[in-house]
Amino acid sequence: MSQQYEHIMVAIDGSHESELAFLKGVHVAKRNNAQLLLVHVIDTRALQSIMTFDSYIYEKLEDEAKAVLANYERQAREAGLTKIRKVIEFGNPKSLLAVDIPDKENVDLIMIGATGLNTFERLLVGSSSEYILRHAKVDLLVVRDSEKTL
Structure with missing residues (x-):
């Protein structure tokens, strides 16, 4: 069975693994003539535990996210893609990446990208990949770094 994808979302979090997901996403989007959606979620849960809402912190994080996504967009265009969108959201990355953004877009x-969490770390903080796997309504591709051994 052949599957043609039209709207491919790549979650960008600044990690090496998300960069690998981006690179693979560019290739898959090219093969499918699909739109590439570059998504970054700023985790407000972590910010709330550190301080009360400080607009400067949010603006700085958003500016940094815009710069990172602009760099990825440039790379995707250089690779030949023309249908690219960028999305920056504030909130819980797990639910936003698993359901909310995919539904909306x-x-x-x-x-x-696969996280490098070991079993104990997953118990403490949870794995976004695992959450998305369990809750996403669409296909999910978890990109692993073949150079790393766990």
Whole structure:
């Protein structure tokens, strides 16, 4: 069975693994003539535990996210893609990446980098990849770094 994807979402969090997901996402988007959706979620849960709402912190984080996504957009255009969108959201990354953004943006493939969490770390903080796997309504591709051994 052949699957043609039209709207591919890549979750960008600044990690090496998300960069690998981006690179693979560019190739998959090219093969499918699909729109590439570059998504970064600023985790407000972590910010709330550190301080009360300080607009300067949010603006700085948003500016940094815009710069990172602009760099990825430039790379995707250089690779030959023309249908690219960038999305920056504030909130819980797990639910936003698993359901909210894919529903809103009509995503049919989610691509994320595998985290390097071990079993104990996953118990403490949870794995976004695992959450998305369990809750996403569309196909999910978890990109792993073949150089790393766990």
